[in-house]
Amino acid sequence: xxxxxxxxxxxxxxxxxxxxxxxxxxxxxxxxxxxxxxxxxxxxxxxxxxxxxxxxxxxxxxxxxxxxxxxxxxxxxxxxxxxxxxxxxxxxxxxxxxxxxxxxxxxxxxxxxxxxxxxxxxxxxxxxxxxxxxxxxxxxxxxxxxxxxxxxxxxxxxxxxxxxxxxxxxxxxxxxxxxxxxxxxxxxxxxxxxxxxxxxxxxxxxxxxxxxxxxxxxxxxxxxxxxxxxxxxxxxxxxxxxxxxxxxxxxxxxxxxxxxxxxxxxxxxxxxxxxxxxxxxxxxxxxxxxxxxxxxxxxxxxxxxxxxxxxxxxxxxxxxxxxxxxxxxxxxxxxxxxxxxxxxxxxxxxxxxxxxxxxxxxxxxxxxxxxxxxxxxxxxxxxxxxxxxxxxxxxxxxxxxxxxxxxxxxxxxxxxxxxxxxxxxxxxxxxxxxxxxxxxxxxxxxxxxxxxxxxxxxxxxxxxxxxxxxxx
Amino acid sequence: xxxxxxxxxxxxxxxxxxxxxxxxxxxxxxxxxxxxxxxxxxxxxxxxxxxxxxxxxxxxxxxxxxxxxxxxxxxxxxxxxxxxxxxxxxxxxxxxxxxxxxxxxxxxxxxxxxxxxxxxxxxxxxxxxxxxxxxxxxxxxxxxxxxxxxxxxxxxxxxxxxxxxxxxxxxxxxxxxxxxxxxxxxxxxxxxxxxxxxxxxxxxxxxxxxxxxxxxxxxxxxxxxxxxxxxxxxxxxxxxxxxxxxxxxxxxxx
Numbered sequence: 018x019x020x021x022x023x024x025x026x027x028x029x030x031x032x033x034x035x036x037x038x039x040x041x042x043x044x045x046x047x048x049x050x051x052x053x054x055x056x057x058x059x060x061x062x063x064x065x066x067x068x069x070x071x072x073x074x075x076x077x078x079x080x081x082x083x084x085x086x087x088x089x090x091x092x093x094x095x096x097x098x099x100x101x102x103x104x105x106x107x108x109x110x111x112x113x114x115x116x117x118x119x120x121x122x123x124x125x126x127x128x129x130x131x132x133x134x135x136x137x138x139x140x141x142x143x144x145x146x147x148x149x150x151x152x153x154x155x156x157x158x159x160x161x162x163x164x165x166x167x168x169x170x171x172x173x174x175x176x177x178x179x180x181x182x183x184x185x186x187x188x189x190x191x192x193x194x195x196x197x198x199x200x201x202x203x204x205x206x207x208x209x210x211x212x213x214x215x216x217x218x219x220x221x222x223x224x225x226x227x228x229x230x231x232x233x234x235x236x237x238x239x240x241x242x243x244x245x246x247x248x249x250x251x252x253x254x255x256x257x258x259x260x261x262x263x264x265x266x267x268x269x270x271x272x273x274x275x276x277x278x279x280x281x282x283x284x285x286x287x288x289x290x291x292x293x294x295x296x297x298x299x300x301x302x303x304x305x306x307x308x309x310x311x312x313x314x315x316x317x318x319x320x321x322x323x324x325x326x327x328x329x330x331x332x333x334x335x336x337x338x339x340x341x342x343x344x345x346x347x348x349x350x351x352x353x354x355x356x357x358x359x360x361x362x363x364x365x366x367x368x369x370x371x372x373x374x375x376x377x378x379x380x381x382x383x384x385x386x387x388x389x390x391x392x393x394x395x396x397x398x399x400x401x402x403x404x405x406x407x408x409x410x411x412x413x414x415x416x417x418x419x420x421x422x423x424x425x426x427x428x429x430x431x432x433x434x435x436x437x438x439x440x441x442x443x444x445x446x447x448x449x450x451x452x453x454x455x456x457x458x459x460x461x462x463x464x465x466x467x468x469x470x471x472x473x474x475x476x477x478x479x480x481x482x483x484x485x486x487x488x489x
Numbered sequence: 490x491x492x493x494x495x496x497x498x499x500x501x502x503x504x505x506x507x508x509x510x511x512x513x514x515x516x517x518x519x520x521x522x523x524x525x526x527x528x529x530x531x532x533x534x535x536x537x538x539x540x541x542x543x544x545x546x547x548x549x550x551x552x553x554x555x556x557x558x559x560x561x562x563x564x565x566x567x568x569x570x571x572x573x574x575x576x577x578x579x580x581x582x583x584x585x586x587x588x589x590x591x592x593x594x595x596x597x598x599x600x601x602x603x604x605x606x607x608x609x610x611x612x613x614x615x616x617x618x619x620x621x622x623x624x625x626x627x628x629x630x631x632x633x634x635x636x637x638x639x640x641x642x643x644x645x646x647x648x649x650x651x652x653x654x655x656x657x658x659x660x661x662x663x664x665x666x667x668x669x670x671x672x673x674x675x676x677x678x679x680x681x682x683x684x685x686x687x688x689x690x691x692x693x694x695x696x697x698x699x700x701x702x703x704x705x706x707x708x709x710x711x712x713x714x715x716x717x718x719x720x721x722x723x724x725x726x727x728x729x730x731x732x733x734x735x736x737x738x739x740x741x742x743x
Contacts, residue, residue, distance in 0.1 A: 432582070441579040443563035444539050444572075445593040445647060455592060459583025459630065 037129065037258055042122075043148075047105035049232070053077065056202055059105050063171045063205070066178070076191045076201030083195040091348050093319050097293055102234040102265055104203045105149050112144070112154035112169065119145075123152045130256060132225050139471055141220035142167050146237060147227050149205040160218065166211040167222055170238040173209025180211050185240055188271035188301045188327065196295040196321075200236045200269040207237030207268065212247040212278075221250040221283070221469065226266075228257035228292070234265040241271070243278035243306075252283040252472065259289040263318065266292055272300030272308055276330065279307045285472055287479055288317035290346060296322045299354070302362075304330030311468060312339040314349050315479050323381055325354030328362035328393075335364040340461050340476070343376030343408075344483055352381035352413075357393045357423075368399040369461050372408035373483070380412045380429075388419035395425045402460045403433045404453060432460075454484040490554065492517045492655050492686035493538075498549030500530075500537050507533045509711035511549070515655070515704075518683040522697055522722060523690045525708035526730040531690045532576060535659045539573040540566045553655060568597055570654030574644040574661050580632040586643060587613060587627040590650050597651075616649050620676045637664030645676040656680070657688045662696035674699030694726035707733055 047058045056077050060070040085094050113119045116133050127133060127145050136143045142156030144167070156167045166177060173181045191201040208224050228235050243249050257264055266288065274280045280300060288294055294317040300308035310324035326335025337353035355364035370378035380399045395418075401410035410431060418425050434456045442452035457480050458465075465473045493515040500508040507530045515521045523531055537544050538551055540563035551559040558566045581589065590613065595604055614624065620642050632640050641661055648656055658677070662670055677687070677700050689700060697705070697719065705722045707715040709730075714737050715721065725733070 435579075438579045438581060440539075440541055440563055441575065442581065442589075444567055444575075445589070445651065446564050446567040446596040447592060448564050448596065449562075451592065451596060455584055455589070456581060459581055462583035 037126075042108070043106045043230075044109055045105065045107045045149075047103065049103055050100045051077070051102070051104055051203070055104050059203055059205060062105070062107075064175065065171075066175065068182075069174055072186065072191070073202050073204075076198050079192050080195060080198035080202055083192070083198060085195060090321060091319055091350060093348065094293075097263065097265060101232055101262075103230065103232055104234050104236070105205060106230050106233060107148060107150040107205070108152070109150070112151040114153075114155055116153060119153050123147045126227060126229065127153070127225065130225065130227070130254075132223075135223070135471065139220060140223050141218055142222040144169070144208050144222075144224045145227070146206045146224065146235075148229055148233060148235065151206055156222065157220075163216050164211075164213040165216060165218070166209065168209050170204060170207045170209055170240070173240065177209075177211070180242065181209055181240055184242055184271065184273045186271075188273060189269055189297050189299050193297060196267045197269050197297040200238060200267050200297070203234070204236045204238035204269065206235070207239040207270075208241070208251070209239070210241040210249065210251065212241075212243045212249045214244040215246045216244075217248040218250065221252050223252045223254070226253065226255040226268075228255075228264055228266065231260045232262050232264070234267065237268045239268065239270040240273075241280060241282070242273045243275060243280050245276045246278060247275075248279040250281040250283065250469070252285075252469075254284075255286045255288060257289045257292055260291050262291065264289075264292045266294045266296070268296045268298075270296070270298040274300060274302045274306035274308050276303045277305045278303070279309075281309045281311065282324075283311040283469070283472060285313045285315075285475055285479070286317070286320075287315045288320075290316060290318055290344070292317045294320040294322065296320075298322065298324040299327065300325070300335070301327045301329055302333035302335055304359075305332045306330060307334040307336070309336040310338070310353075312337065312351070313472075313476055314339070314341040314351055315483065316344075317347060317349075319348045319350065321350045323352040323354050323383070325356065325383075326364065327356045327358060328364060329358050331359045332361045333359060334362070337366045337368070338464055338467055339368045340464060341368075341370040341378050342457075342480065342483060343370065343372045343378040345374035345376055348377045348379070350379040350381065352379075352383070353397075354383040355385065355395055357384075357386040357390060357395070360390050361392045362390075363394040364396075366395070366397040366399070367464060369402070369464055370399075370410060371402045371404065371457055371460065372410050373404040375407055375409075377409040377411075379410070380414070382414040382416070384414075384416040384418070384425060386418040386423045386425070391422040393423040397425070397427045399429045400460070401429075401431045402457065403431065404457075450485050454481045457484060490517050491515065491552075492519075492554060493688065494550070494552040495534075495538075496550040496552075498534075498537070498551065499547040500533060500549075501545050501547060502533070502543060506547075507544075507711055508537070511712050513706065513713060515686045515688055517686055519703040520681065520687040520689065520700065522702040522705045523688060523708055524692070524694075524705060524722060524725060526734075527692065529708050530711045531708055532659055535573055535657050535688075535690060538566075538657060539563055539571060564596065567651075572648050572651055572653035572656050574641075574648055574656065574658040576660040576663065578632045578640045578644055580630070580634075582630050582633050584631050585628050586631055586646070589631050590647055593647070593651060613650065616646055619679060620646055620649075621672050622646060638666065638669035641665055641669065641673055642676070645673055649676065649680055653685070655686050655688065657690070659690045660692065661689070662691055662693060670696065671699060694722040697722045709733055709737055
């Protein structure tokens with residue numbers, strides 16, 4: 018088969034697993050559009066402290082002032098109509114501690130997504146967010162006894178201000194970008210986690226974000242603090258049904274790894290193709306600490322996400338491993354940021370993108386190493402795989418290194434699955450879809466080895482599904 | 490019963506006719522060699538039989554054990570029992586030999602059936618030993634960074650693991666030194682059986698010292714111009730292809 022044939026095959030995104038919804042039935046609804054009233058409604062419902070309400074209102078102002086970043090980003094951003102979005106929908110304020118107490122439709126949703134089963138199998142705790150708020154939140158009692166806190170943003174700010182207020186909005190300031198400001202104005206849900214000194218979580222904590230309502234915006238806020246020598250792995254998954262209208266997901270995730278702590282944050286998102294996914298994620302690593310982002314972006318209409326690490330203390334380490342799969346009509350605009358602010362800091366970025374059909378993937382990287390620092394190292398590798406000839410990939414690496422005592426290494430490659438490779442594999446008996454799947458899996462194979470087993474299995478399944486839909 | 494029947498096949502690519510009213514029959518259990526100078530259509534034949542879509546078949550038939558395979562997709566032709574050992578095997582980065590062969594075997598199983606991993610590896614290792622392929626190759630990416638000889642041995646490994654009815658070997662000897670040639674030939678000879686047929690495409694007689702054919706066909710300008718026993722290959726080796734060309738020129742003029 019020729020490249021042209023491959024290229025012309027109709028491409029459909031398969032979001033089979035997530036593509037279902039239940040009727041809407043909400044106790045709290047902030048209505049459509051965004052004004053001071055919307056923000057005040059959310060603050061009222063949440064019984065926010067005054068400083069939180071002020072924080073939100075100030076953020077709204079900043080959001081209004083900041084222009085859309087269309088001077089460098091995808092012009093498609095202009096198609097988000099902020100006046101038509103619903104900013105807050107929930108069935109209640111307190112998440113259930115047992116699945117039995119979760120409303121039936123919500124419970125069924127998460128059961129179809131396999132969350133309770135995963136919890137039984139390999140998780141230390143789960144939070145399941147349905148639209149604006151968590152419907153379920155549970156953690157092993159042993160961890161609770163050790164002083165680990167795992168709750169939602171509202172509970173975190175209201176109940177434990179002495180722990181969370183210090184870092185809230187500090188790793189990512191409200192004014193970082195237009196969407197961090199939006200999130201700061203209307204945030205709800207997300208996970209606030211504190212791991213005390215020296216406590217090492219053997220099993221991951223997981224959050225699952227589910228959008229159920231149409232024209233909805235999900236704005237979860239996550240803050241994870243690992244105190245000195247603590248270790249935690251956190252995983253998030255996300256899905257939404259396929260709507261005709263656009264849906265917005267705009268999260269802010271801040272990680273704080275104090276001296277010698279380790280945080281690993283894993284995302285496997287499988288958004289439907291109507292979702293604008295505009296997320297700001299950044300971690301701060303103190304002396305000898307490590308922050309690692311593992312980021313898999315599948316689906317969505319436009320994803321803009323550049324997880325970063327501020328290497329603040331000596332000997333801190335930062336890592337971003339990312340996989341992006343852009344199917345027809347999708348743009349995965351992803352990358353990484355590494356800010357070296359101390360001596361002997363090291364960072365590693367490995368980004369792999371796959372573009373199928375007219376799908377487009379973009380890598381944006383930023384590595385900053387000022388002149389006065391010594392013995393800093395960065396390694397950046399970005400590889401792109403194109404499945405059809407009109408797929409597109411762009412790379413915008415920005416590496417600023419000054420001084421002579423630091424090393425950076427940058428490698429980039431673009432490869433293509435050729436019609437001859439597909440023919441070769443089909444000659445051995447593989448179907449066209451299986452052949453494509455296998456080459457994509459081969460392309461991400463070395464990176465997948467860094468993932469926990471359960472997630473690499475899930476990721477492989479998602480890739481197979483995308484490929485299944487990508488041939489005629 | 491004939492394993493392969495090609496009847497009056499005319500094939501072109503981009504308007505140029507490559508195979509001209511080509512016919513060939515390979516009975517079950519026989520090894521046929523197809524020889525001829527470069528550019529005479531040997532590899533085109535192999536690819537058309539395997540279902541490559543770049544070629545335009547203008548007329549003719551291809552039957553595998555009596556069933557037409559012409560126009561079918563490459564994977565369906567593979568399932569029907571045709572294996573093509575490529576002249577230039579392709580590199581598939583990140584996909585290990587073991588996983589690839591496993592996927593190819595799984596693709597043949599009915600829905601819901603799975604491969605027994607223990608038995609699979611036992612068989613794979615036995616066959617690798619026979620082809621003198623080191624164990625560490627199972628984890629290496631398919632053909633990536635392989636030498637010419639390693640690629641060809643890997644083709645024969647796949648061929649023996651997939652148990653085809655018809656093995657089409659396209660210039661398997663090219664790029665092989667004499668030791669590798671012997672290993673590959675031993676592997677092929679082990680597979681010879683009354684149930685299986687071979688079509689060995691080669692430019693040189695050398696390979697046929699090790700894989701002794703039942704019939705030798707000489708191809709020139711898109712068709713078979715001469716057939717004979719193994720001796721024909723030796724005659725070609727000493728006289729060169731010009732002899733065939735001259736003979737063809739004489740026959741066409743007379």
